[in-house]
Amino acid sequence: MSDFDSLAQIVISGDFGGAKTLTQKMIDNGVDPLEIINQGLMAGMNVVGVRFKAGDMYVPEVMMSARAMSTGIELVKPLIADKDMPSAGKVLIGTVKGDLHDIGKKLVVMMMESAGFEIIDLGVDIDPATFVKGVKEHKPQVIGMSALLTTTMLSMKDTVEALKKEGLRDTVKIIIGGAPITQGFADQIGADGYAPDAATATELCRRLIA
Amino acid sequence: MKKIRSNSIEQATPMLRWVSESQIEEIHLATLEVLERTGVKVDHPEALRLLKDAGCIVNEHRVRIPSWLVEECIRLAPRKIVVANRKGQRVMPLEKNRTYFGTGSDLPFTVDLETGERRRSTKKDVELACRVMDYLPNYDFVMSYAIASDQNALVSDLHQLEAMVSNTIKPMIVTAHDEINMRAQLEMAVLVAGGREELRKNPFLVLYSEPISPLVHTNDGVAKMFACFEYGVPVVYTPGILSGATTPVTKAGTIVLMNAEALAGVVMAQLKQKGAPIIIGGGATPMDMRSTATLYGSPETMMNYAIMTQLSQFYGIPNFTEAGCVNSPVPDAQAGMEAGTGILMAQLMGANLVHDVGYLEGGKTGSLTFLTMCNDFMDAARYMGRGTRIDEETLAVDVIDEVGPGGNYVAHTHTFEHFRSEIWTPKQFNRSFWDTWEEQGSKTVEDKAAELAKEIVATHTSELLDETVRTGMSQIIAETEKQKQ
Numbered sequence: 001m002s003d004f005d006s007l008a009q010i011v012i013s014g015d016f017g018g019a020k021t022l023t024q025k026m027i028d029n030g031v032d033p034l035e036i037i038n039q040g041l042m043a044g045m046n047v048v049g050v051r052f053k054a055g056d057m058y059v060p061e062v063m064m065s066a067r068a069m070s071t072g073i074e075l076v077k078p079l080i081a082d083k084d085m086p087s088a089g090k091v092l093i094g095t096v097k098g099d100l101h102d103i104g105k106k107l108v109v110m111m112m113e114s115a116g117f118e119i120i121d122l123g124v125d126i127d128p129a130t131f132v133k134g135v136k137e138h139k140p141q142v143i144g145m146s147a148l149l150t151t152t153m154l155s156m157k158d159t160v161e162a163l164k165k166e167g168l169r170d171t172v173k174i175i176i177g178g179a180p181i182t183q184g185f186a187d188q189i190g191a192d193g194y195a196p197d198a199a200t201a202t203e204l205c206r207r208l209i210a
Numbered sequence: 211m212k213k214i215r216s217n218s219i220e221q222a223t224p225m226l227r228w229v230s231e232s233q234i235e236e237i238h239l240a241t242l243e244v245l246e247r248t249g250v251k252v253d254h255p256e257a258l259r260l261l262k263d264a265g266c267i268v269n270e271h272r273v274r275i276p277s278w279l280v281e282e283c284i285r286l287a288p289r290k291i292v293v294a295n296r297k298g299q300r301v302m303p304l305e306k307n308r309t310y311f312g313t314g315s316d317l318p319f320t321v322d323l324e325t326g327e328r329r330r331s332t333k334k335d336v337e338l339a340c341r342v343m344d345y346l347p348n349y350d351f352v353m354s355y356a357i358a359s360d361q362n363a364l365v366s367d368l369h370q371l372e373a374m375v376s377n378t379i380k381p382m383i384v385t386a387h388d389e390i391n392m393r394a395q396l397e398m399a400v401l402v403a404g405g406r407e408e409l410r411k412n413p414f415l416v417l418y419s420e421p422i423s424p425l426v427h428t429n430d431g432v433a434k435m436f437a438c439f440e441y442g443v444p445v446v447y448t449p450g451i452l453s454g455a456t457t458p459v460t461k462a463g464t465i466v467l468m469n470a471e472a473l474a475g476v477v478m479a480q481l482k483q484k485g486a487p488i489i490i491g492g493g494a495t496p497m498d499m500r501s502t503a504t505l506y507g508s509p510e511t512m513m514n515y516a517i518m519t520q521l522s523q524f525y526g527i528p529n530f531t532e533a534g535c536v537n538s539p540v541p542d543a544q545a546g547m548e549a550g551t552g553i554l555m556a557q558l559m560g561a562n563l564v565h566d567v568g569y570l571e572g573g574k575t576g577s578l579t580f581l582t583m584c585n586d587f588m589d590a591a592r593y594m595g596r597g598t599r600i601d602e603e604t605l606a607v608d609v610i611d612e613v614g615p616g617g618n619y620v621a622h623t624h625t626f627e628h629f630r631s632e633i634w635t636p637k638q639f640n641r642s643f644w645d646t647w648e649e650q651g652s653k654t655v656e657d658k659a660a661e662l663a664k665e666i667v668a669t670h671t672s673e674l675l676d677e678t679v680r681t682g683m684s685q686i687i688a689e690t691e692k693q694k695q
Contacts, residue, residue, distance in 0.1 A: 055500055106455075150357050
């Protein structure tokens with residue numbers, strides 16, 4: 001087995017200690033850092049994604065694989081120019097104003113990060129102005145909004161409107177989620193997409209950015 | 211003369227103990243350690259001040275609660291909380307070993323009874339569910355069931371309370387968006403009870419408020435609770451969690467964390483007001499590690515509730531738990547298993563307030579058909595919970611002798627006298643032979659439950675509220691709406 005295959009295998013098994021050792025060894029041997037990411041770390045993570053979708057891997061296993069991947073990436077990152085760092089895309093995310101529940105959003109963040117997205121997590125109780133400010137500052141390709149309560153989900157529409165008003169609506173894709181959210185509601189407020197769970201949200205982002 | 215037995219123990223009901231007293235104490239001590247070592251986050255200014263003054267170590271919002279204070283507050287919390295019905299009758303004493311069933315609150319979706327279509331819930335759904343539960347004898351209390359999402363969202367909780375008190379006299383557990391809406395609901399309750407004193411004497415409503423796991427006590431969550439204590443209204447202060455996401459994945463760790471959150475609530479409650487009526491417990495649901503769904507009706511939840519009920523009995527504080535909420539999206543065989551085992555376990559353990567009965571899809575979808583079906587499940591569980599009667603009459607030695615070998619018991623008066631109490635009769639289950647079942651339309655239990663639900667909706671209405679009370683409630687809703695706009 002090549003070092004790339006071994007590294008991919010280590011990521012799949014979620015062995016973050018092993019990922020650190022082997023990545024360092026490959027760096028020391030002069031392997032191209034970008035190749036380490038693409039052919040080793042990300043290659044492993046792609047398999048994890050497929051297996052998770054098929055129901056052969058579970059969330060905590062995906063989390064461990066993601067941790068193994070980022071352990072490796074931490075080591076090679078200083079060796080790669082920022083502009084060359086591979087990224088699936090940049091996503092700005094937050095739980096909407098009035099809502100303090102964030103386990104759903106955290107799951108989405110972790111799943112997206114494990115799929116190679118760069119995530120800016122604004123946190124909970126985020127009002128439309130803060131989302132707008134975040135878009136200006138970070139220039140994400142996608143905004144994700146989460147709500148558990150039917151009372152707070154209405155604030156999602158306010159954010160969409162605020163982005164329109166600032167002329168930013170066309171610069172980003174908007175996705176929403178949470179227990180009371182439906183595709184119908186997403187259509188109604190003019191969001192670009194809705195996902196019922198974290199894995200689907202990740203796929204949705206991929207599709208919207210592609 | 212009646213023959214008696216001496217030096218003999220009778221066991222009136224089955225006794226279920228999931229773990230030993232020593233293990234309960236072990237969980238208690240672990241909980242005390244969490245509160246003292248890790249502490250909790252409290253966002254309510256008055257609660258923070260009370261905790262600090264009582265001897266907690268407070269750093270900004272982080273509060274570490276010493277063990278002695280927790281134990282003192284457990285002693286102060288009432289062992290018995292009596293909840294009345296709308297008419298002020300004290301029908302629901304929450305005390306050790308008394309089990310009451312009811313539905314849950316705030317379902318975003320409902321399967322329409324007429325069309326069978328799943329759609330967003332409305333105020334009408336709250337009204338219909340309350341009428342159905344007002345009629346069905348095994349529902350002891352109600353919650354809103356559905357969200358009144360066709361009403362102004364700022365005051366939808368007020369509309370839900372209005373729909374509830376207008377359609378049932380049974381005790382009710384309410385939810386509130388925030389302190390303002392809670393106070394508005396309390397004023398509505400004052401109108402219904404006929405005065406603030408009457409409400410305090412015989413509260414017919416209970417608030418359900420939540421900490422957010424792990425270990426966060428929000429400003430709104432605590433403020434709503436404190437407002438209720440001012441009116442003498444009891445409060446359920448319990449978390450809804452996801453094992454493996456917002457709590458440790460282990461059952462014991464889940465229970466410790468939830469218990470820490472509930473006991474922190476007990477401490478805040480008793481510091482606010484000695485003897486404040488607080489109810490502990492919560493929804494101890496694991497996360498499905500494939501779909502991330504919340505697993506209600508799973509074996510783990512029932513195992514957790516068994517221990518949490520023992521804990522509440524150990525503390526002498528009433529508890530709030532959950533059963534009859536299933537992950538199946540339809541009322542099928544899976545739903546029957548999920549609901550049936552949970553309801554039976556809750557009954558046999560003697561949990562106090564058992565909510566969420568009649569919920570589908572992991573607490574996201576309501577169905578009056580399933581709500582109605584669960585009445586039979588609860589009936590069977592209660593029948594088993596009452597236990598087996600052992601005495602001279604039921605041992606039937608005289609009857610056995612009288613009938614003798616080769617005879618039969620069908621026409622015996624002993625059978626006639628006892629068959630109704632000795633053999634449970636369901637209202638909706640199918641028990642006929644195949645041919646008869648076909649002749650009667652090949653109906654499934656779901657068909658029969660839907661028929662019964664439709665019949666109740668068509669024919670049953672609860673006692674009407676006084677016109678002035680109804681007008682008064684509408685005014686409060688209108689004023690609150692104006693205040694919030």
